[in-house]
Amino acid sequence: MLNNSPFVRKPASVQMVMLKVLAALLPGIAVYVWVFGIAVLVQIAIASITALVAEATMLSIRKKPLRMFLFDGSALVTAWLIALTLPSIAPWWLTVLGVLIAIVIAKHLYGGLGQNPFNPAMVAFCALIVAYPQLMSQWPAAGFTDAAAELQAIFGARHLDAVVMATPLDALRTALHTPEAHATVSGVFGSNAAFGNIGGKGWEWIALGYLIGGLWLVQQRVVTWHVPAAFLGTLGLAALLANLVSPDHYAGPLFHLLTGGAMLGAFFIATDPVSGSTTARGKLIFAAGLAFLTWIIRVFGAYPDGIAFATLLMNICVPLIDMYTQPPVFGYKGRDAGGRP
């Protein structure tokens, strides 16, 4: 049946958007389980329960309608992102603490959904990695899927030192930053078991899972193409240029794109509609800056991955970026467009 104009377009509800984001994470999570075992599912469960309890508590303290905000799914997205960025064998209290920091401090103390200037999941990640750098860099080796041992590690029964392995980004940086070792990129790739065909062993497949989910999000118009394209393009370009100049000291673009949180960051973290830029040009600038900072922190910094810190740094720039990238008001041209406040 066809109706006449005017057609009313119903804007996507927050709940629908959030559910689609959660669904888009599933391929990545499935590969994650296949590579690293079921520990990540336990982490997701812990994070989700904590997030819902924290969200409900904060909503009732702030006297906000419980049902509408609790079931909008935004707390769950934050919780899942935290669970996916922490090591899967992190102790349970680390995940709980991270989610509490994200929901209580980074989200509700700043005014709740839509008001937070910083990405809550990344605030939690930064706080945890500054506070507990050791626990945050203990990843199980790829292919280690002993469920019982993983559960014991999460619930504090024993340490998994034997199977713990540095992430590829960490291993590469440590090797390259040790001048006596005379390490080269290809040498580290060949000698270290953490590396797979292109990126980190196992990590490259998880990254592809996120990529598939992310592309579906773009196809569903949940996120626009600007942020992922600018993010991946800039990260790849920075890595490519450095790699061309000195292939022994800088890993190539494919390694950077398929290691660490690059894919997760491009499609699920940098696209946060609240803390990111809102204009089309602004999104390009925001994501490009984010990717460049990520590359700098990865190559020259001292932390396992740069996405979290880069996200917070770019989040602060968002009001400025938005101010200078207002699209012209319809009907005006050039400098008189009047977009600037």
Added chain:
Amino acid sequence: MSQFSEITRNGLWKQNPILTQVLGLCPTLAITTSLINSFSLGLATTLVMAMSNFAVSALRSFIPYEIRIPVFILIIAALVTMVDLAMNAWLHDLYLILGIFIPLIVTNCIVLARVEAYAAKNPVLASTWDGAMMGIGLTLVLSVLGIVRELIGQGTLFSGIEMIVPGVQAIQILPEDYPGFLVAVLPPGAFFILGLLIASRNWLDARANERAKALLVQHSPIQA
């Protein structure tokens, strides 16, 4: 309300140097990593504030108005140097930890602010009392900040007390295997906890105002 209790109320709560005036944040954020550090820096600042308010108030009719600020700073600097030397002599270990922040009391805005805003215009006794009360208000907030940061950061209280009272040990409040929370000890944690303290102060004030208003409405003649 008498003048002195008004000054006390202002210093401790209404005009609290940190919670209301938000002055002197540099030492506030840098040094409050433990209760003992915060408390001792607070006391040193209190001493300087009381003395500088006393000195400036006593000399206020001799200080030319146009060059008052440099004169104030010179007076404060002389007093701070005394405190600095005294702490170096008698509390040497603590002196090493507080380090640059003792000489920096000179540049703490709250000291100059009280001298300029109060001591330069008021009689000696009231000025000295004002300096002391503002200092105690500052010390209280610094101590609360220090308690929270030390407890969350490392799970102890009174760490470093052996530098002041030899032979006394810090108290382990949280269990021994508490992993600590480094963020609370680092400057970002100081910002967050100070923000929470200011927020709770504002909340308490807002609640008190609401109650006062409700009381007023109850007893207003219009209502009856």
